[in-house]
């Protein structure tokens with residue numbers, strides 16, 4: 001089996017039980033591994049982990065287990081079973097994340113379930129290599145009517161092909177997500193993510209408790225936040241035409257009657273908007289995928305906050321989200337403080353928000369807590 005020895009940087013990562021070893025953290029590689037082959041990680045003479053190797057990726061080693069004496073096929077199957085079992089009680093929806101990659105002990109494997117449809121992303125060479133075993137286990141444990149592979153652009157970084165395909169049975173093109181008594185039309189095959197932003201389920205419910213008469217839903221996607229608030233008037237802003245068209249259908253499905261959809265760019269919209277709102281939701285795409293883009297991401301978020309806060313009534317609420325672990329609670333708090341100072345107001349932190357529980361996060365896997373948010377109140 002291929003053996004990879006870490007250098008001093010890699011040793012620190014192993015001590016922190018961080019499962020991603022980058023090429024700059026490696027001292028030597030013995031063997032000529034194929035894409036996603038199982039290998040052993042060494043620190044000095046000690047065997048410290050077993051995992052997937054991809055010498056063509058920046059992340060050369062992804063830890064499957066810190067105990068090297070395991071049967072990899074069996075571990076994968078057991079982890080899929082554990083992931084499915086731990087979500088059995090999530091009853092307020094027909095759609096959920098079944099497997100959340102490293103946080104469920106399955107590097108690079110993301111699996112969402114929409115009723116009888118299963119959508120998988122194999123985002124690491126290791127997950128891709130074990131695709132048929134994974135599909136077999138899901139068929140057995142979940143008994144779906146179909147399994148679809150959604151290939152993320154991130155596969156390119158692993159030197160894997162980017163191709164969507166049916167892996168088993170039949171998968172619906174359209175599906176109605178049911179959550180917390182609300183219904184949302186969604187496209188499963190031709191869509192952002194695996195179809196719907198399942199990770200915001202709980203936050204939508206929390207935030208909707210703080211709505212007044214007028215809601216502004218920025219980066220609305222298919223309108224879920226705004227629809228939950230059931231306000232007297234809701235304005236949605238979304239740049240994608242196909243997605244913005246879904247908002248109309250979803251308002252109808254949920255008897256929301258008084259609304260306006262702006263199919264355009266939020267940044268431009270904020271330049272000219274001067275209506276006032278009691279609740280504003282800002283849920284942008286990830287502005288910072290890595291530390292290099294942190295300062296431009298902060299600038300973007302500050303622009304959004306400053307200009308949205310100007311539209312917020314005194315006593316109103318604003319929810320701001322970041323869906324990249326690079327911008328977490330600390331950064332959101334800093335940006336919120338500096339935005340409030342810039343326009344001479346005070347903000348109260350009402351809630352710390354995070355991804356829903358079917359998207360678990362492990363402390364030793366920093367990227368697994370990728371969705372954070374603040375619910376703020378404009379005090380004066």
Ligand SMILES: C[S@@+](CC[C@H](N)C(=O)[O-])C[C@H]1O[C@@H](n2cnc3c(N)ncnc32)[C@H](O)[C@@H]1O
Pocket residue numbers: 192196197200219220221222223224225237238239240243264265266267283284285323
């Ligand atoms: C994280 S998703 C929002 C999810 C949504 N809040 C929900 O709960 O389903 C971000 C959305 O912002 C849209 N978007 C990206 N850039 C935008 C821009 N500059 N202006 C408006 N919408 C944008 C994307 O098309 C995507 O639908």
